[in-house]
Every structure is written in structure tokens, then in C-alpha cells.
Amino acid sequence: MLRHLRMTAAAGLAAAMSMTASADEISFTDHEGRTVSLARPAERIASIPIPMASTLIAIDGGTERLVGMNPRAKSAILEGILGEIFPTAKDISSDITAPNFIPNVEELAATRPDLVIQWAGRGPDYVDPILNAGLTTMLISYGTEAKTREYMTWAAEAMGKPERIAALIDWREQVLQEIQSKTAEIPEEDKPSVLYLLRAQEVLRTSGEEGNYNAFYIKLAGGKVASASLPAGWADVNAEQIAAWNPDVILLNSFEDELRTDRIYNDPILGLTNAAQGKRIYKMPLGGYRWDPPNQESPLTWMWLAKLLHPEIFQYDLREEMKKAYKTIYGHDLNDEQIDTILRVETQGEAADYAQFKAE
């Protein structure tokens, strides 16, 4: 009798446990169509793509769960404002991969991650070693706003913090709708043509429109993509080709640290484009992450660009918006000096319409 009772109790307990397990179990389909399952929220996450590390810190509101990241992600965090907000980031391992995204599996396994995040679409060499080590892996790709929201949502779910991501996604949608409703009314001929340069120091590199996030926000902010005639993907172009496009605005990437707007103003050809003549060359800001690719701060990128392309239409106070956003995302109160650094107020020179971003 006692034994029977014990068995029933054990069975009941097992059933109850499996019930809680299935209730807690996290499952989603990643960007390569694989099912990613976690028995419980991941306490330890290693991220191989560069921007993802800052996104994870943002969603978690701290650095505790990030156990490994790309060395370049670490340098970006330590040199930028994120390292100021979260000084503990410097203790996180960056030996799990070389900058080239090929995992160092033993280092990776040594961080004992519950979840590894890796790029999708780069082939089995980037993924199989991680899977062979028996580690749960989520593969992500970017290029569109939809994908960004997807991987941010999965990351939040994996950490058991879906409520954190809802606020961030709502914010993205709300800002997107607001900007879109205003740019929809701008006639085509009033939209400036905008060229984003991913590289400009040695080579001039840009992209066509398809699957390109920069093209997405240029159009969102009421601009035309100057390099739209290029096929999808990054390509090197020459100064002559840029002169033929003759963009009204040039956006310089935030990746090349040494790159300044002088590079364009002093160029014998690029210095004669509408953009240079109109002093409309801007270097992308560097916040919690670089503002060029999709990230947790993207709506700020959109607002910044919308205000630069159509200052008469968009009336946001960007500095206020940044303070609000940093409070929500990182729990941090931005001061004026930090905002100036992020927006590169000092180094943009006398760029047109940039005075609107200065502190009053």
C-alpha cells in the first residue's frame, strides 16, 4: 500500500515536473529554419556576431548572462558608451571566436553556455563545430527590420524576459509609424538622394537597396537611395560613379574610426557633389552600438536621419528622445556630454542642419 502510494506520488511528481518543464520550455524557429529548444531560460549566453552582444546586454539590462563575445564586440563596447554604463563587460571572455566568426569550440565550450548565437547563412563551417560540441545554437541574420525584431524577440524569450522585448518592439513600431506617416506625404521630388558609404577611407563601398538596412532607413526617413541601381550586397564603386549619382546627402559609416567628413570635402571629385557643396555629409553616431546596422537603438537612428533630411517636418527633440530611450534600454541617465559624444557634435564640423542637435 505504502509502496503503491509512493509510486503514485513519484509518477505524479514526474508528471508535475514534466508539466512545469513543458510550461517553461522555450522553443522558436531561427533564421535558418531550425527549431531551437531550451528546457529553461538560458543563464549563460555566448554571442559570436558582433552587434548581438550589445543587444543581449540591452535586453537583459546587465552583463551577467553574457559569457562570451566576439573580440570586436568587446572593443566596441569598451570604447563606447556601453562600457561606461556596464563596466563589468570588460570581464567577459572574448576568446570564443576570432574576429572572423569561426568559433573556437573549446573556448566556447569552456564558457559553458546554455545558448550560443551565431550568424545564419554562412555555411556549415560556422555552425557544425558548435553543434558537434553539443551546444544549443540560434542562427540569426539581418538586413531587414522584421528580422531584427525576430532575433531580438528570440533572444528575450531565450532569457525568459519576453516582457522586456515587448516595450522595445512597441517603441520601434511606434517611431516607425510616426515617421512613415510623415514621409508618406513628402512628394518624390522633395526627397533628397542619400548615399551611405560602408567604407570610405581606402575604398568606396556601398550597396543596392535589396535586403539592405541602410537603404531601409534612408527611405523611411524620406530619402531616395542614391546607389539603388547596384545589385543587392556590398560593392566597391569609384568616385566617378558617385559623381554620376551626385547624391544630395552622404552618410559616412561609424565603423572606420579614423574616417572624418574631411575625407569627402577634400576629395577633388566627391568634394564637388551636391552633398559636399551643400555641407550635407554626416558621420553616423556611435551609441550603445554603431547606429548604422540594425540594433536596439535603431529608432534613434531613424529619428536622427529624418531630422537631417527633413528638419522642417520632423519636430522631435532628439536629445530628449535619447535620454528617454537610454533610460528604458539600459536604465541609464544620459548626460549632455555623453549625448554630444554619441552624436559626434564636435567632429561633424559645420555640417548643414547639425546645429539642431546641439544642447540649448
Next chain:
Amino acid sequence: MSMTETAGEMPRPSLARIGRRIGMFGSLTVALVVSMVFALSAGRFEISPLRLLEIIHACVSNGFVVANEIDARIVLLVRLPRLLLAALCGGALAIGGTALQGVFRNPLVSPQVLGISQGAAFGGALMILIGYSGIVLLGAAFLMGLVALILVGFIARIDGRTEVLSVILSGMIVGALFAALVSILQFVADPNSSLPAIVYWLMGSFSTATWERLGMAVPGLALGLTLVWLLRYRLNVLALDDMEARSMGINPERERWYIFAAIALMTGTTVAVAGVVGWIGLVVPHAARILVGEDHRTLVPAAGLVGAAYLVFIDTLARTATSAEIPLGVLTALIGAPVFGLLLRRHFREANRA
């Protein structure tokens, strides 16, 4: 065969032969001029031929001051230095290849064989990684090209003598070493900033050509070209075997190192200003040999003209065919490899018949 007969006492060329030679060099020069005019007028920014003439006329009559209009600047500050740099590098690479093939009596060698290109590539890539550009990058590329050559010299010199075979093998060793060093740089490079620049530069491109850069390239290339030009008679002798050459009172080893130094200078400088431009030094000497024969006194200038015209044409294609620039190395290999294959088949067919 002409190579041996021209080596010793040179027979006086007949009038008909001189006439043929003038005709040949005349048409090669015309081909070079045509490719340069084509390069000047072709581009992504449309400039009509009439406007082109206007621009050139205005520039000349204003004492070579470039007007502030964008089309004038494109012609005079982008296309002109670029096509001149391409012509100069094409000529130098072709002449370097010709000289090297003569010295080694081997039609399959090129500056890559001595490891010079790889050495120069390492020097340049290292500077990109550290964050230097411009003259520092050029200097490092050239210096590392020379270091590669000196290393080859050290390894190849056994018991005070340097044999052709040991030079080729040493070149392969040094080339492999520097190729590995370049790979290490690519491995540690930041995919966000320095890596794309290194990769792009290793594929070769004249897109960064300016008058300033042309000015940086001229001394090295001119010195190298002059050296090969002065030694063009000796190349015929060096193409014989060492015993014969020594019997004619020439120290083949010393002469060979002069040629190597000239080639290092030209290859290092080219890599420094345009990255690794492959295939020119291998393919062009063959084309030139078909046109003018084996005598280096005519082969060297012919290869120079063909190389210059060829690279100007290829570079024009690279920058105009699509809105994105096609990497130069891709085009030179795509065109060079099949042409080389054809030449090789023809070479062996003739050798079999003989």
C-alpha cells in the same frame, strides 16, 4: 634559333627586317595610344568626346590648371592619372616577367615565383592593419618585397654559389612564408574595418590612383625599367647556360642579381600602389614573343608596350563595365588564364613539330 644567334656577334639586320620592326613597334605604339584615348573617354560619368577635347584644351591653355567643373576634374584628376599608372605598371610587370623568363630560361616564371609579390603584399597589408595608408603603406610594401628577395638570396646561396633551381625553390619557400603571414593578418584583422581593405587591395586595383600616387610610383618603376633596359643585351646571354655565359666573360650570377633587384623594385612598387596585379608578367611576355621573337633587345620594349596597353584596357573594363568596380585581379586572371592556356598549347605543338 634566334636566341643563340643573337647572343654572340650580332648580325647586321637587313633593311627588310628593320622595316618590319618599325611597322611592328609602330602598330604597338598605336595600340597603346588607342587604349589610352579609349580609357580617357570611357567611364561611369558621361563626358562627350567634344567636351573631352574642350577640357584638355582648356587645361593646356590655362597652364595645366584644372578647372573646378566636375567633368574636368574627373578627366584630369581621376582618369588621366589612373590610366597612366595602369600603363606604367602594366609595362613594368610585363618587362619584369620578360626579364625573369629570360634569366630562368623558363616561360612559366613570373615575379610571384620569387616571392616578391607576396612579400610586398605582406608589407602593405601589415600597414593597413596597423592603420597606416599613403606613403607609409607604399614604403612598407616595397621594403618587404626587397626583404623577400634578400631572403631568397640567403637561402639560395649555397657554398658561395647560386644556381637557378635553388633560386626558384627558395622563391617558392619565401613566397609561401609571406603568403602565410598575409593569412595571419587577415585572420586577426577587424572584419568591420581593416579586413575588407586588405582583401580588396590583395585583389589589385587602380581605383585609388591620383597624381600623387603616380608620383610615388614613378621613381621605383623608372629605375627598374632603366636597369632592365641597360641589361637587355645581357638578357640574351643570361638565357644561355652559365658555362657558356662565363666563357663569354660574363659573371652570370652577378648580372642575374641586378635583374632580380630591378624586378623587386618594379613589382614592389606596383604592389604598393595598386595591390597584387597577377598574370601580366606571365601572359604578356608570351604575346610579345609571338609578335617580335626571342631577341630581348626587341622583346623587352615590345612586352612593355603590350603590357601597358593591355592593363589600361583591362582597368578601363574594370571601372566602366558595371556600376560596381570589378576587382582587377579577377579580370586579369579571367582573361589571362585561358589566353595562357592557348599559348601553352601552341608552344608545345610547335615544339613537337620542330
